[in-house]
Amino acid sequence: DGGQFNLEYETGSLVSLSVGYALSDSSVYNGGRVELEAAWRENGVDSVEFAEGDFTGGGDLKVSSLLLSSYGEHRSQSRWTPYFGLGLGVASVSLDAVTVSGAPLVDDDDIVFAYQIATGVDFSLNQAWRIDLGYRFFGTSDPSFKDAKGESFDSEYQNHSFLAGLRFLF
Secondary structure, X not given: OOOOOEEEEOOOEEEEEXXXXXXXXXXXXXXXXXXEEEEEEEEEEEEEEEOOXXXXXXXXXXXXXXXXXXXXXXXXXXXXXXXXXXXXXXXEEXXXXXXXXXXXXXXXXXXXXXXXXXXXXXXXXXXXXXXXXXXXXXXXXXXXXXXXXXXXXXXXXXXXXXXXXXXXXX
């Protein structure tokens, strides 16, 4: 009661879908793109760490987000295009049926401000298709939850992701 605990997570999954607009090289931004991205992240809870020690955990951390992102690209005659991007938006952070040694700990969610920093490189297969290899640092403002006893607590959420994707330009 009133103490701190840490949730340790298993490696999870990330699925995202983006739709955007590629800016022309002659635009005021000298190329790049703007995207609206919907993403879903999920990690299983592996263990829960209290001052007394580590205990077996269960349940899931699920995060759904919607971000508006802007990407700067270094376009050249090469098939490789490095990029850097920033995104802002909203996320729903959910601790879904989280348990400690089988006992309920929390089953709650919160909607919070979200942000993302991205970097990577695209490889052009042809005029329409590109392979995207990238890194994303995703974070949120501190979500608030109620535990199984109804006590409120604040949390932190940050996520590091390495991605491989496919982009279609039309």
